[in-house]
Amino acid sequence: MELVYRSATVEDLQELVALLSNDPLGNQREDPAAPLNDAYINAFDAINHDPNNQLIVVELNDCLVGMLQITFIPYLTHIGSWRCLIEGVRIHSHFRGQGVGEKMLQHAIQLAKNKGCNMVQLTSDKQRTDAIRFYEKLGFKATHEGFKLAL
Amino acid sequence: MELVYRSATVEDLQELVALLSNDPLGNQREDPAAPLNDAYINAFDAINHDPNNQLIVVELNDCLVGMLQITFIPYLTHIGSWRCLIEGVRIHSHFRGQGVGEKMLQHAIQLAKNKGCNMVQLTSDKQRTDAIRFYEKLGFKATHEGFKLAL
Numbered sequence: 001m002e003l004v005y006r007s008a009t010v011e012d013l014q015e016l017v018a019l020l021s022n023d024p025l026g027n028q029r030e031d032p033a034a035p036l037n038d039a040y041i042n043a044f045d046a047i048n049h050d051p052n053n054q055l056i057v058v059e060l061n062d063c064l065v066g067m068l069q070i071t072f073i074p075y076l077t078h079i080g081s082w083r084c085l086i087e088g089v090r091i092h093s094h095f096r097g098q099g100v101g102e103k104m105l106q107h108a109i110q111l112a113k114n115k116g117c118n119m120v121q122l123t124s125d126k127q128r129t130d131a132i133r134f135y136e137k138l139g140f141k142a143t144h145e146g147f148k149l150a151l
Numbered sequence: 152m153e154l155v156y157r158s159a160t161v162e163d164l165q166e167l168v169a170l171l172s173n174d175p176l177g178n179q180r181e182d183p184a185a186p187l188n189d190a191y192i193n194a195f196d197a198i199n200h201d202p203n204n205q206l207i208v209v210e211l212n213d214c215l216v217g218m219l220q221i222t223f224i225p226y227l228t229h230i231g232s233w234r235c236l237i238e239g240v241r242i243h244s245h246f247r248g249q250g251v252g253e254k255m256l257q258h259a260i261q262l263a264k265n266k267g268c269n270m271v272q273l274t275s276d277k278q279r280t281d282a283i284r285f286y287e288k289l290g291f292k293a294t295h296e297g298f299k300l301a302l
Binding site: 013016017020026029030031037039040041042043044046047050052053055069071073074075076077078079080081082085087088109112113117118119120121122123124125126132135138139140141142143144145146147148149150151 | 164167168171177180181182188190191192193194195197198201203204206220222224225226227228229230231232233236238239260263264268269270271272273274275276277283286289290291292293294295296297298299300301302
């Protein structure tokens with residue numbers, strides 16, 4: 001399986017939002033209608049102009065099969081370190097159970113190593129029991145509570 | 152109690168690293184020796200030059216009593232939104248139990264609102280049971296597992 005990883009472009013947005021919407025949690029909070037809500041375009045521009053953020057799409061035979069976003073963050077803690085935060089991991093429903101997710105995560109982990117990060121972190125909704133098992137299998141440890149406060 | 156919030160400067164670094172070290176988890180992983188390890192200076196420079204990162208110190212009567220770091224992150228999810236990640240929250244041991252932490256967090260939440268964020272998030276080590284109660288009292292919900300992978 002030859003996956004291709006690249007940065008998302010504005011031309012991918014409609015498909016990416018469809019992917020975010022095709023999800024038990026995402027379908028309650030996204031708006032995949034065309035033309036796309038400007039808020040998606042604005043968010044994409046902000047991501048695209050920030051060297052510490054990368055929105056990555058994954059293709060298989062020219063089909064978009066997955067996405068994730070990584071954020072590199074410098075911290076004083078751990079004797080001054082960079083950390084890589086992963087968010088918005090989605091695999092197209094037709095391409096699940098084939099190892100795409102694991103390869104995508106390994107790619108993100110490699111990018112974090114290349115940047116010199118000492119840690120990769122992410123949060124996963126406790127309702128997503130499959131995702132939680134997936135991250136544990138990859139070696140992630142659920143040592144922390146993931147707190148959210150909606151504004 | 153009149154707390155003063157300001158961005159950290161390089162002159163604060165020795166005191167900030169001492170604060171990070173004076174902690175059951177931090178004392179195992181920080182290096183408060185003077186002169187400071189260059190890695191702290193480099194991390195501070197990276198934070199300071201990134202408009203989406205702010206290292207905030209809190210003073211009471213000209214004493215440094217607390218610190219935290221906020222990171223603003225643009226995401227496609229939630230119809231294109233900004234999120235505020237809080238990390239490295241520390242209160243000086245002499246100033247605990249006086250409401251400093253709550254005021255500090257409320258200040259950070261206000262900065263997130265000013266930026267237009269729709270969510271504030273943070274992770275807290277499951278060993279920090281006092282911190283977990285503190286965040287729950289402030290209205291944070293531990294809806295997510297906080298996964299870490301050391302590199």
